[in-house]
Amino acid sequence: MAVIVIDHPLIQHKLTYIRDKNTGSKDFREMVKEVAMLMAYEVTRDLPLQDVEIETPVAKTKAKMISGKKLGIIPILRAGIGMVDGILQLIPAAKVGHVGLYRDPETLKPVEYYSKLPADVHERELIVVDPMLATGGSAVAAIDVLKAKGATNIKLVNLIASPEGIAEVEKYHPDINIYVAAVDEKLNEHGYIVPGLGDAGDRLFGTK
Numbered sequence: 001m002a003v004i005v006i007d008h009p010l011i012q013h014k015l016t017y018i019r020d021k022n023t024g025s026k027d028f029r030e031m032v033k034e035v036a037m038l039m040a041y042e043v044t045r046d047l048p049l050q051d052v053e054i055e056t057p058v059a060k061t062k063a064k065m066i067s068g069k070k071l072g073i074i075p076i077l078r079a080g081i082g083m084v085d086g087i088l089q090l091i092p093a094a095k096v097g098h099v100g101l102y103r104d105p106e107t108l109k110p111v112e113y114y115s116k117l118p119a120d121v122h123e124r125e126l127i128v129v130d131p132m133l134a135t136g137g138s139a140v141a142a143i144d145v146l147k148a149k150g151a152t153n154i155k156l157v158n159l160i161a162s163p164e165g166i167a168e169v170e171k172y173h174p175d176i177n178i179y180v181a182a183v184d185e186k187l188n189e190h191g192y193i194v195p196g197l198g199d200a201g202d203r204l205f206g207t208k
């Protein structure tokens with residue numbers, strides 16, 4: 001397992017606005033989308049390329065294209081939805097599968113309520129997205145769902161992770177690489193990431 005911290009200045013700058021409690025839902029949504037798109041650039045760095053023959057207006061040539069890789073984006077509902085469009089902008093052919101989980105506020109354990117995945121999910125390289133990796137319970141449960149369907153090639157992408165969440169994913173899914181924009185200090189007694197950004201779903205969708 002590897003934790004890849006994507007600390008590009010544009011990502012760090014936008015993440016500061018996302019963290020700020022004075023940032024409203026419209027800007028929050030927009031910047032989560034932008035940061036997800038910027039992160040996708042790094043997350044897809046290892047996609048294989050193949051040579052194809054093309055003709056420019058000047059000459060025939062060989063050029064590179066991504067070699068038929070089948071990708072899937074898997075948002076963990078709700079908050080993961082905020083990261084999908086940014087990634088789809090870069091990889092429009094990716095299929096999107098949804099895993100619905102919410103965290104029980106008392107036990108902090110994930111409760112699964114929905115899943116709808118591409119039929120060929122086991123053949124795809126999957127990018128699981130969720131802004132927050134807190135206790136890690138939701139990410140572990142979502143990856144369990146995907147592995148139960150036969151998926152073997154999975155990356156996890158979070159905006160902010162806690163050290164506890166990273167350790168939890170490593171414990172149950174040591175084969176998974178995690179891409180994050182920041183690793184924060186700790187969890188508080190309510191299981192929120194400190195300093196974090198608050199409740200990602202509520203801030204994206206204006207609920208509370």
Ligand code: PRP
Pocket residue numbers: 076077078079080101102103104108110130131132133134135136137138139165191199200201202
């Ligand atoms: C949030 C977040 C993650 C989860 C992280 O979702 O989007 O899915 O908490 O916490 P964990 O690592 O401790 O499991 P939440 O349960 O608030 O649901 P929502 O996205 O529907 O608001």
Ligand code: URA
Pocket residue numbers: 079132134191192193194196197198199200201
């Ligand atoms: N879920 C969130 O949305 N934020 C946290 O800090 C922890 C879990």
